[in-house]
Amino acid sequence: MADPASLAGVLGFAAGAALAAVAWSAWIRRRFARAAADALDPDVDCSTLPAPLALLVEARRDAVERTRRDATLGSRIAEERASRSARMLDALEDAVLVIDSTGEVMDRNATATALSPGRERRDPRRLDATIPSPTAAREILDLARGLAEADPTAVRRTAVRIIDPDDGNERDFEALIRRLDETGRCVVVLHETTREREIAKVRSEFVAQASHELRTPLSSIRATLEMFEEGDLEDPQAQAEMLAIASEEADRLARLVDDMLDISRIEAGVARPTIERVDLGSLAAEVVEGLQAAAERRDLRLELHVEGDGLEVEGDRAMLGTVIGNLVGNAVKYVPEGERIAVEVSAEDLTRSVVVTVTDTGLGIPPEDLPRIFDKFYRVRRYERRARGTGLGLDLCRNIVEQVHRGRIGVDSTLGEGARFWFGVPALHASSVAA
Amino acid sequence: MMEDPTPKTILVVDDEAHIVRVVAFKLRAAGFAVIEAFDGEEAWSCLRDAEVDLVLTDQQMPVLDGIGLARRIAGDPRFKGVPVLMLTARGFRLDPEEFAGSGIVEMLDKPFSPRVLLERIHANLADTTPRREAA
Structure with a gap:
């Protein structure tokens, strides 16, 4: 049997020790809690802490800092990605917008916003505010709703015309609608086709004009x-006159077809020029010699001035011959009888090119005609009665010089004092230009 | 009824000299008097200087085009009853409103048949009261 007194002493000690342990642990917990709180506050100096605790606090501080840095970096990366995507979408020439199943605009790029800058302020989330054509907006929404039932990869397309409410300008688009997710959101891409329409219009006008030009000689x-068939031309003189007209018109028809073909080949980039060394001085001499008889028939003085040697260029001889031939030929046709035509070939230092000029002392060209004189089928009205060409000669010249030879062509004129047509093609050797 | 010994006068207007020559040849051979003009403005002065029974005009011409000329003729009471025929290479038809306002009685296409052209001129002259009698 144990002594009751000593048992009470043991129990008392044990209770005291337990109390002391509880108090100590509470103190330790508070100390650690403060240390942990200090660890989060970088301003608190933890050098006064006991060494193991200071190490723990430092480690904790490092971990917190790392986490903070990682979070900042992560959000920066996410922001950067989002901003890059937005910039990428804004850089697109196509308008891109995301709409939900009710037709509300969730997102759009800068091009989409620019579709209706004025209306945007009213209600930017309305589809018909972004696409300022109620009919087009409704059609796009109907197509987008139809996609909810369709295959997820399905795409719907439609043509849309937007008329600017301020200036009435018409713009054409092809709208492409694709399902984005299961909630019925769709991405709408509007690709502008106005330029294509304009090109088609220009082409159609060209065909109409060409058809007019072809029917006339026909x-x-x-x-x-x-x-002839009906016996109207029994008189030999009448017969000769009508045959001469038919023959001239047949030649004109052939020239017209040739010019149209040459121009369309050059414009389409399928012309196959034979590039070789061409001396523009000797080429001009050949052309001038060929036209001398026609000039004499009209009592015109046709002169050639070739300045020095080294007037070589790299180009298509036949095409460059056509340019000189057309420019000199026009002068021979349109300049009044008794006047003078001077053809000059020289090197131009400034542009390092060989320049051919055809100067006449004729009627000159009215200032209003100068800007359009190289256009297809454009004719100077005051010259129309003098002679009829194909209306394509100068356009062909421009195409040959600018498209095939990367040169320049132009005209200067003062009404009543004649005209000066010129073209320049890069010289073969820059040194020969300076020489 | 005595036949009028004075030949009818046709004003042929086209900026294409060859067309004017060919048409004038056919019409003269058929007994008409022909006045030649090469744009609408020149035709207008011819109309004021001479007695014209019918005008045959092209559409696309410098200075004054065929429609412009036809409108002037239609708007001037001095030329009441002078039919205007248009010979044009344009690939399209005038819209009905433009056609109605111009006073053009008939459109003919280029390339044309001189025989058909002559027939149409005869038909249109027969349809109208001669101007000299109306005046």
Whole structure:
């Protein structure tokens, strides 16, 4: 049996020790809690802490800092990605917008915003505020709703015309609608086709004009043939006159077809020029010699001035011959009888090119005609009665010089004092230009 | 009824000299008097200087085009009853409103048949009261 007194002493000690342990642990917990709180506050100096505790606090501080840095970096990366995507979308020429199943605009790029800058302020989330054409907006929404039932990869397309409410300008687009997710959101891409429409319009106008130009010489030829057939041309003089007209018009028709073909080949980039060394001085001499008889018939003085040697360029000889031939030929046709035409070939230091100029002392060109004189089928009205060309000669010249030879072509004129047509093609050797 | 010994006068207007020559040849051979003009403005002065029974004009011409010329003729009471025929190489038809306002009685296409052209001129002259009698 144990002594009751000593048992009470043991129990008392044990209780005291337990109390002391509880108090100590509470103190330790508070100390650690403060240390942990200190560890989060970088301003608190932890050098006064006991060494193991200071190490723990330092380690904790490092961990917190790392986490903070990682979070900042992560959010920066996410922001950067989002901003890059937005910049990428804004850089697109196509308008891109995301709409939900009710037609509300969730997101859009800068091009989409620019579709209706004025209306945007009213209600930017409305589809018909972004696409300022109620019909087009409704059609796009109908197509987008239809996609909810369709295959997820399905795409719907439609043509959309937007008329600017301020200036009435018409812009055409192809709208492409694709499902984005299961909630019925769709991405709408609007690709502008206005330029294509304009090109098609220009082409159609060209065909209409070309058809007019082709029918005109055909008329004289067909009429002459019928008159022959019906015995209207029994008188030899009348017969000769009508045949001469038909023959001239047949030549014109052939030239017209040739010019149209040459221009369309150059414009389409499928012309195959034979590039070789061409001396523009000797080429001009050949062309001038060929036209001398026609000039004499009209009592015109046709002169050639070739300044020095080394007037070589790299180009297509036949094409460059056509340019000189057209420019000199026009002068021979349109300049009044008794006047002078001077063809000059020289090197130009400034642009390092060989320049051919055709100067005449004729009627000159009215200032209003100068900007359009190289256009297809454009004719100077005051010259129309003098002679009829194909209306394509100068356009062909421009195409040959600018597209095939990377040169320049132009005209200067003062009404009543004649005209100066010129073109320049890069010289073969820059040194020969300076020489 | 005595036949009018004075030949009818046709004003032929086209900026294409060859077309004017060919048409004028056919019409003269058929007994018409022909006045030649090479743009609308020149035709307008011819109309004021001479007695014209019918005008045959092209559409696309410098200075004054065929429609412009036809409108002037239609708007001037001095030329009441003078039919205007248009000979044009344009690939499209005038819209009905433009056609109605111009006073053009008939459109003919280029390339044309001189025989058909002559027939149409005869038909249109027969349809109208001669101007000299109306005046």
